[in-house]
Amino acid sequence: MEVNCHGCAGCCLDWRPLLEADDGSNRRRRARSAPHDGGAERERAFSERVPLGGSYNFVALTRGEIRTLLERGAAAALTPRFWTVAEEREGVEIGDRRVAAVAGRPVFFVGLRKPPKPVAPFGREEPTWLPTCVFLDPTTLQCRIHGSDRFPDECGTYPEQTLALGAETECERVETRFGGERLLERDHDDPDGLLFGPQALGAKLFCHPRPDELEGLLDRLERGEPSATDRAECIAVAAASSPGTVAVSKPHYERALERLEGDEPDGDAWIAPAIEEWHRRRDRTRAGEAIPDPELAAKIEDRRGAPETPGWE
Secondary structure, rough: EOOOOOOOOOOOOOOOHHHHHOOHHHHHHHHHHHHHOOOHHHHHOOOOOOEEEEOOHHHHHHHHHHHHHHOOHHHHHHHEEEEEOOOOOEEEOOEEEEEEEEOOEEEEEEOOOOEEEEOOOOOOOOOOOEEEEEOEOOOOOEEEEOOOOOOOOHHHHHHHHHHOOOOOOHHHHHHHHOOOOEEEOOOOOOHHHHHOHHHHHHOEEEEEEOHHHHHHHHHHHHOOOOOOOHHHHHHHHHHEEOOOOEEEEEHHHHHHHHHHHHHOOOOOHHHHHHHHHHHHHHHHHHHOOOOOHHHHHHHHHHHHHOOOOOOOO
16 A cells, blocks of 8 residues: 555544535535544444544554553553444443443553644644644654554554455545645555454453443543553553453553553653643633644654654655
């Protein structure tokens, strides 16, 4: 597969609000329907479920990728995703909601967080606050860890997974709405090896062993306000999961939680404070300040130690 990501980042941010800002009722209609196409089809790979909080274009990471980010001190970049379901046989009751489950255990993905950042994708001149991948530099619209040993394979195969599901890719959706050529060569549409179906259990789709403890976590997740403790709990369960089963290794869980809660040096210490600062800046815009230039990332991310991007050829 060959794609042109220059100036795009359609897979790495939630660009639906841009449609609402465009003139024309047809575009506004598409914006309202966007959650039901493209990215949403990926989340229906297992069944009809409604994501509980979280952002659009959620790339589910594998257990190995989660462990790598945890070991490299980048766990602050991770967040869980649960789903609510209507059918009793598909879920378990937690508080006033029914959550997707396997063998009575709530299931969830773990992916990358999308804090608000001022970005101007698709050739737009003025920046807009959009949920944007923690590792995406808003100035260059490039991934800060692409090509490194921390870059998740799941991010690289994201368009391929979409094709394997028979759904419209973000490349094609961007072409339709903003023009340009993004998906340059279509191939790799074979679902084999993409962890769809039962083989995802314990490898990409994780089971929480203690549903009675999750009500508060799910409430905060639905509000878009999961705490560091909430995220650590799910990351530890994912890191301690056993592929092909619902089992969670207690020793591995405790070691992961100890690392997450410990005081050892954080290899990516810039992540958490940068996310907090982006939220503060967005709140200031809501209070009346102008949207800042994307180059503010030099102060918020680069000066804190974020990896540089290579630039476009």
